[in-house]
Amino acid sequence: MPVTGNLAEPVRGQLDGDGRLVSADPPLLRLHLHSGGFEGGPLAVPQLSNLCRLSRQLDMNLSRPVQAADDDNLINMWVEIRLQSGDQEGNIAISIIDWKETPAPSTQSETLGRQRDFDRLNGRGSIRTDASLRIMALSLPGDLDAVEKYVGQSLLDVIDFVAPSKQTVLIESVSERQPVRGQHVRQKHGKKSYYDLSGQPLIDNEGLFSGYRFSLELDQDRKEQEKDDETGLGLGKGELISDSLFGSQLGPALRQPLGKIIANAETIGSRLEGPLRGDYSDYAKDIASAGRHLMDLVNDLSDLEAIQRTSFSVAADDIDLVDLAHRAAGLLAVKAADHQIRIDLPDKDKEMPVKGEFRRVLQILVNLIGNAIRYSPDGSVIKLQVTQEGEFSQLIVRDQGDGIAEDDQQRIFEKFERLGRSGDGGSGLGLFISRRLANAMDGSLTVESAVGKGSAFKLSLPSRAV
Amino acid sequence: MDQNPGIGLVQQAAAMSASSAYISDDLAAALFPKSDIMLSDRMLSNGRQYLQAIVQEIETEICMIAAEDFGVTHDMIIEIGNSNRGHSFPLLQNAGLLETKALLEHIFTSVQRAELGSRLLQKISQADLESVLTRHLDNEEGAIADAAMALLVAQSRDNAGPGSIHAHIGNLSAEILFALAWPITAAVQKLSGYDGPNLHKATEKLLGRHDEGAATQSRAQRLAQLVDQMDSGENQLHPLHDGLDLFLARLAKRSGLSVDQLILFTAEPNMMRFVLTMRAVDLQTDVALSIFGVLEGSGQLLTPASYNEIEGDKATELVSKWSSNTLYQDAQRQLNINLPGFSD
Numbered sequence: 001m002p003v004t005g006n007l008a009e010p011v012r013g014q015l016d017g018d019g020r021l022v023s024a025d026p027p028l029l030r031l032h033l034h035s036g037g038f039e040g041g042p043l044a045v046p047q048l049s050n051l052c053r054l055s056r057q058l059d060m061n062l063s064r065p066v067q068a069a070d071d072d073n074l075i076n077m078w079v080e081i082r083l084q085s086g087d088q089e090g091n092i093a094i095s096i097i098d099w100k101e102t103p104a105p106s107t108q109s110e111t112l113g114r115q116r117d118f119d120r121l122n123g124r125g126s127i128r129t130d131a132s133l134r135i136m137a138l139s140l141p142g143d144l145d146a147v148e149k150y151v152g153q154s155l156l157d158v159i160d161f162v163a164p165s166k167q168t169v170l171i172e173s174v175s176e177r178q179p180v181r182g183q184h185v186r187q188k189h190g191k192k193s194y195y196d197l198s199g200q201p202l203i204d205n206e207g208l209f210s211g212y213r214f215s216l217e218l219d220q221d222r223k224e225q226e227k228d229d230e231t232g233l234g235l236g237k238g239e240l241i242s243d244s245l246f247g248s249q250l251g252p253a254l255r256q257p258l259g260k261i262i263a264n265a266e267t268i269g270s271r272l273e274g275p276l277r278g279d280y281s282d283y284a285k286d287i288a289s290a291g292r293h294l295m296d297l298v299n300d301l302s303d304l305e306a307i308q309r310t311s312f313s314v315a316a317d318d319i320d321l322v323d324l325a326h327r328a329a330g331l332l333a334v335k336a337a338d339h340q341i342r343i344d345l346p347d348k349d350k351e352m353p354v355k356g357e358f359r360r361v362l363q364i365l366v367n368l369i370g371n372a373i374r375y376s377p378d379g380s381v382i383k384l385q386v387t388q389e390g391e392f393s394q395l396i397v398r399d400q401g402d403g404i405a406e407d408d409q410q411r412i413f414e415k416f417e418r419l420g421r422s423g424d425g426g427s428g429l430g431l432f433i434s435r436r437l438a439n440a441m442d443g444s445l446t447v448e449s450a451v452g453k454g455s456a457f458k459l460s461l462p463s464r465a466v
Numbered sequence: 467m468d469q470n471p472g473i474g475l476v477q478q479a480a481a482m483s484a485s486s487a488y489i490s491d492d493l494a495a496a497l498f499p500k501s502d503i504m505l506s507d508r509m510l511s512n513g514r515q516y517l518q519a520i521v522q523e524i525e526t527e528i529c530m531i532a533a534e535d536f537g538v539t540h541d542m543i544i545e546i547g548n549s550n551r552g553h554s555f556p557l558l559q560n561a562g563l564l565e566t567k568a569l570l571e572h573i574f575t576s577v578q579r580a581e582l583g584s585r586l587l588q589k590i591s592q593a594d595l596e597s598v599l600t601r602h603l604d605n606e607e608g609a610i611a612d613a614a615m616a617l618l619v620a621q622s623r624d625n626a627g628p629g630s631i632h633a634h635i636g637n638l639s640a641e642i643l644f645a646l647a648w649p650i651t652a653a654v655q656k657l658s659g660y661d662g663p664n665l666h667k668a669t670e671k672l673l674g675r676h677d678e679g680a681a682t683q684s685r686a687q688r689l690a691q692l693v694d695q696m697d698s699g700e701n702q703l704h705p706l707h708d709g710l711d712l713f714l715a716r717l718a719k720r721s722g723l724s725v726d727q728l729i730l731f732t733a734e735p736n737m738m739r740f741v742l743t744m745r746a747v748d749l750q751t752d753v754a755l756s757i758f759g760v761l762e763g764s765g766q767l768l769t770p771a772s773y774n775e776i777e778g779d780k781a782t783e784l785v786s787k788w789s790s791n792t793l794y795q796d797a798q799r800q801l802n803i804n805l806p807g808f809s810d
Contacts, residue, residue, distance in 0.1 A: 059670065060640045063679025065687050065719075076695065078688050080679060098609060098688070100695050203783060270777075 017090035125216035194219035262291035321352035328365035372399035519633035522552035532668035542658035554653035690715035746781040
C-alpha cells in the first residue's frame with residue numbers, strides 16, 4: 001500500500017550556507033540519515049543536494065519532481081527549492097509538497113537468486129562470469145573447494161572440453177553473444193568431475209552485454225563410465241539395464257534430446273531468431289510445455305529409481321525450514337500468481353533449524369506447494385506454518401482445496417496413485433518420492449484432511465540445536 | 467550636404483563578405499543533415515519567431531525592472547523597456563550566442579510540441595480538451611484538484627492558437643532562462659552604453675523571482691505524479707483523454723524518460739522510438755494505435771501486427787537505456803561511432 005504524506009502540510013528542511021541540513025521534518029531527516037547523512041551534516045540525499053547545488057549555481061529557485069529510494073520504497077516528491085534572503089541570506093529552504101512512498105518494483109538480483117534456487121533444486125551448479133569469461137561467482141554442488149579456487153580465474157582455465165564438444169564452439173557463441181547449450185566439459189583440477197555446460201548471455205540495465213550465466217549439470221553417465229574404466233570391473237550391459245535403468249542409461253539418454261526439444265521450442269516460441277506467425281509461436285510453446293512435462297516425468301522416474309536403490313543416502317546439511325519455505329514459495333510464485341493464489345509464509349525472522357539435505361527438502365516443499373496450487377481453487381490461500389514437537393520440527397502446507405477422503409489418505413503416498421485424476425501434469429510419483437526422501441532424512445511426511453475442508457501436509461525433520 | 471551614399475554601400479559590402487564566408491556552413495547543414503528529423507519550413511519559422519519573442523520578453527523585463535525597481539533613468543534602457551520590438555536579438559545572433567546546444571534543443575522541443583498540439587486539435591476541439599481536464603477538479607484528493615486547476619490556468623495562458631507558440635518567460639526552465647538572461651544583459655548593456663551595476667541587479671532579480679513551478683510543463687508533471695499514484699482504472703493514458711501536456715508528463719513518468727525526449731521521439735521517422743516506449747510501458751494495442759494516429763503527422767500507419775511484434779522485454783531494455791544519463795549516452799555514441807554493430 002502506498003504511504004501517503006500529509007498533503008496539506010509540506011515536508012520542510014533548511015540548509016545553511018555550507019549545504020548542511022540544519023533543520024528537517026521527520027520524513028526528510030529519516031531519508032537523509034538512511035542515505036548516509038548525520039544530523040547537522042551535509043545533505044546526503046543525492047537527488048536533493050544536486051537540486052540545491054543547481055539552485056545555488058544559477059541563483060534561482062527551482063521546482064521539480066524528484067524520485068528517491070529508501071529501503072524497499074520509492075519516494076515520489078515535488079520539491080521546491082527556495083533561496084533565502086535577508087537575515088537568512090545564503091540559506092536554502094526545501095519544501096516538499098507531495099511526498100508519496102510506494103514499494104519499489106523487484107530488482108534483478110531477486111531473479112538471479114531465484115534462478116540459483118532452481119539450479120540447486122535440480123542439482124545443478126552455476127557460474128557467473130564477466131564479459132571476458134572471468135569467473136565472478138560460482139556454486140558447484142558437493143565441491144566447496146572450487147569456490148575459493150576458481151573465482152577470479154578465466155572459465156577456460158578451469159575446464160577442459162570433452163569430445164565431441166570443442167572450446168571453439170564456446171568462443172564463437174560468446175563472441176556472438178549467443179546462448180551456449182549442452183557442452184561436455186570436465187574440471188581441470190580438484191574432483192575432475194564431468195559436467196554438461198549451458199549458458200545465457202547477460203544484458204545489464206544499460207542494455208549492454210555484461211557476461212554469462214552458466215549452468216553445470218553433473219554428467220552422471222560419464223562418471224559411471226569412468227568408474228567402470230578405473231576399477232576394470234565393468235558390468236555387462238544387460239546387468240546395468242536391469243540394475244539401474246533410469247539413473248545411468250535411459251535418464252541421461254532421454255534428458256538430453258528432451259532438453260534440446262524444450263530449448264529449441266522455447267527459442268522458436270519467443271521468436272528470438274526472428275518474426276513468426278502467431279499460431280506457430282503458440283504451437284512451439286505447446287511443444288515446449290509438453291517437453292517439460294516429459295522431462296518432469298523422467299526426473300521423477302530417475303528419483304524413484306534412486307531412492308529405491310539400497311545404496312541411496314542423503315546428506316545431513318544444516319538447513320532452516322523457514323528459509324526453505326520462502327525459497328520454495330519463491331520458485332512457485334509465478335505459478336501461484338497465474339491462479340491468483342496467495343502463499344502465506346511464516347515470518348522470515350523466525351528460525352526453524354533442522355538436519356536434512358538442502359536440495360531434497362527443497363524438492364519436497366516444491367512438490368507439496370506445487371500440489372497445493374494445482375488442487376486449490378483460484379483466488380484461495382495456501383498457508384505454510386512451522387511448529388516444533390519434541391525433537392522434531394514441522395512445516396505444514398495447508399490448502400483450501402477439495403480435501404482428501406480418509407480412505408484415500410494413505411493411497412496418495414503410493415506409486416502412480418492419482419486418485420482417478422488425469423491431464424493435470426502430475427505423474428503420481430511426487431508424494432511417493434517426497435515421503436521416501438523425508439524418511440531417508442529420519443523424518444516423516446503425513447497428511448490430515450477431510451473432504452471439502454482442504455488438506456494439510458506435514459513434513460517433520462529432526463531439529464538441530466543452534 | 468547629402469550623405470555620401472558610398473559609405474553605406476562599403477559597409478554593406480564589407481558585412482556581406484564576412485557573412486558569405488559562412489555559405490559553406492549553411493549549405494552543409496542543409497545538404498547533409500546529421501539527424502533523420504525533417505524540419506519543415508513552418509517549424510523553422512516558428513522556432514525563429516519563438517526565440518525572437520523570448521529574447522524580446524526577457525530584455526523588456528530586465529529593462530523594466532532596472533527602471534522601476536532600481537531607478538535607472540538611462541534613455542535607451544527605458545526605451546527598450548517600453549518597446550514592443552526586439553533589440554538585442556541581431557547582436558546575439560551575429561555573435562553566435564544563441565547557438566548553444568541546450569537552447570537549440572529547447573527551441574526544437576517547443577516547436578515540435580506546438581506541432582503536436584495542432585495535430586491534436588485536428589481530432590478534438592480546444593473546449594473539449596479543457597473539459598477533459600476539469601474532471602480532475604472534482605477529485606476528492608485536494609492536491610490533485612489543486613494541481614489540475616494550476617495546470618488549467620497555465621494552459622489558458624498559453625493558448626495562442628493551433629500551430630503557433632506562445633513565448634512566455636514563465637514556461638522556461640531555470641537553466642534556459644539563466645542561459646539566455648545573462649547574454650541578453652550583456653547585449654543590452656552594449657546597445658545602450660549604460661555601464662552602471664543596476665542592470666545586473668535587475669537580471670538577478672528577474673532570475674530570483676522566476677518560479678519554474680508555474681510553467682505549464684511543470685504543472686503537468688506535478689499532476690501526472692499525483693494522478694499516476696492514484697492508480698485507478700479510469701486513468702487511461704491518452705492525449706485525447708489527458709490533453710497533450712498531461713499525457714506526455716504521464717508517459718514520461720511511467721517510462722522514466724523525459725518529456726523532451728518523448729517530444730523528440732514524435733518527430734523521428736515513423737515515431738519508432740515513441741512506439742517502442744508505448745510498448746515498454748505496456749500500452750494495449752488499440753490504445754497505442756489510437757495514440758499513434760493522433761500524434762503522427764505524415765500519414766504513416768501503425769498496424770497491430772507490427773506493434774505486437776515488438777518484444778516487451780527488448781523495448782523495456784532499450785527505453786531504460788535511453789533514460790540513462792544523456793552525457794553518458796552521447797559519449798558512448800561518439801566512442802562507438804566507427805564500430806559497426808555497437809548501436810541501439
